[in-house]
Amino acid sequence: MASLKPVTSLLLQSFLILTLILHNANGDQNCLKVGFYEESCPQAEAITRNIVNEVLAIAPSLSGPLLRMFFHDCFVRGCDASVLLDSPTKDAEKDALPNLTLRGYQIFDKIKNAIEQTCPGVVSCADIIALAARDAVAAMGGPSWEVETGRRDGIISTANEALANLPPASLNINQLKLIFQQKGLTVRDLVLLSAAHTIGISHCSSITNRLYNFTGNNDDSSDPSLDSEYMARLxxxxxxDNMNMIVEMDPGSFRTFDEHYYDLVAKRRGLFQTDAALLDDPETKAYVDTHRGGDDLSRQEFFIDFGVSMVNMGRIGVLTGNLGEVRKICSKVNSLPLTP
Known part of the structure; x- marks a missing residue:
């Protein structure tokens, strides 16, 4: 399937690799590094990429969920694959309300099984999530970047922590900036990682408050920051009476990773309140304005910036060295309990 080949130019790849090398030169305090498995499991990245491409060739709609899984993992207890853990009492992260619409768990199981057959007990599920996110973006025409690896898997997963750490779609710009700052991310990372909404779908239930009873007074008020024509279509x-319907996060371009997301935000057609909030801060608005309707050079800059922000997010709260474990099965800890 030709559309699944990364479209990043050779020049862009060179710029991206150089940028990340420079960016990582003084950022290896967490013992993560590019090529962590070069000797212990050199096939790990190729296995992950091949399976992601095979899956998306059949079901491209899973690209968004594979990318979303990385965000939902890293923002709760750090990037430790705790989002993949099952709980017999249905009290793990995946059972929390914000995670009930997550999809693609079976893809991570498939990748893990394939890697375990080649390199048993070596590659963490946390690293598989990070690699799959990169490969999903590249498969949808977006950038590729060097993924730092060396994470180990966590053994704790609770629904309450997911509720407390995952930012709801109704936050304003100040709340978003604070949450990202608490995770060690910048305002620039916020506006870049928001562009993940260029691929994938959401459920109508996620935007109910923008369309109906926005004031909370049990009326038909709508979010005034939403473009009226777009609101009517939504x-x-x-x-x-039917909030189970799905909507494209980037209408007309939801299967292509591109800058069209910023065009929509600038036109007040971002699906979520958190998208609209990017216009309420001078720094985030400036980035939106710079990259809306951009040329090839602008797109290359955006691709490079997005890769750097994904690397930054991939460093949140990582377990390395003797911390955590390398799970044999991504949905189960090897021996210890899931909760404290």
Whole structure:
């Protein structure tokens, strides 16, 4: 399937590799590094990439969920694959309300099984999530970047922590900036990682408050920051008695990783309140304005910047060295309990 080949130019790849090398020169305090498995499991990245490409060739709609899984993992207890753990009492991260719409768990199981057959007990599920996110973006026409690896898997996963750490789609710009700052991320990372909404879909239930009863007074008020024409189309799709319908996060371009997301945000057609919030801060708005309707050079700059921010997010709260474990099965800890 030709559309699954990364479209990043050789020049862009060179710039990206150089940028990340320079960026990582003084950022290896967490013992992560590019090529961590070069000797212990040199096939790990190729196995992950091949399976992601095979899956997306059949089901391209899974690209968004594979990318989303990385965000939902890293923002809760750090990038430790705790989002993949099952709980017999249904009290793990995946059972929390914000995670009930996550998809693609079986893809990570498939990748893990394939890697275990080649290099048993070596590659963590946390690293597989990070690699799969990169490969999903590249498969949808977006950039590729060097992924730092060396993470180990966590053994604790609770629904309450997911509720406390995953930012809801209704936050304003100040709340978003604070949450990202608490995770060690910058305002620039915020606006770049928000562009992940250029691929994938969401459910109408995620935007109910923008379309109906926005004031909370049990009326038909709508979010005034939403473009009226776009709001009318959303209301036709998301009627009050049917919030299970799905909507494209980047209409007309939801299967292509590109800058079209910023065009929509600038036109007040971002699906979530957190998208609209990017216009309420001078720094985030400036980035949106710079890259809306951009040329090839602008796109290359965006691709490079996005890769750097993904690397930054991949460093949140990582377990390395003797901390954590390398799970044999991504949904189960090797021996210890899931909760404290």
């Amino acid at each position: 209301k036709m799709k998301c009627q009050k």
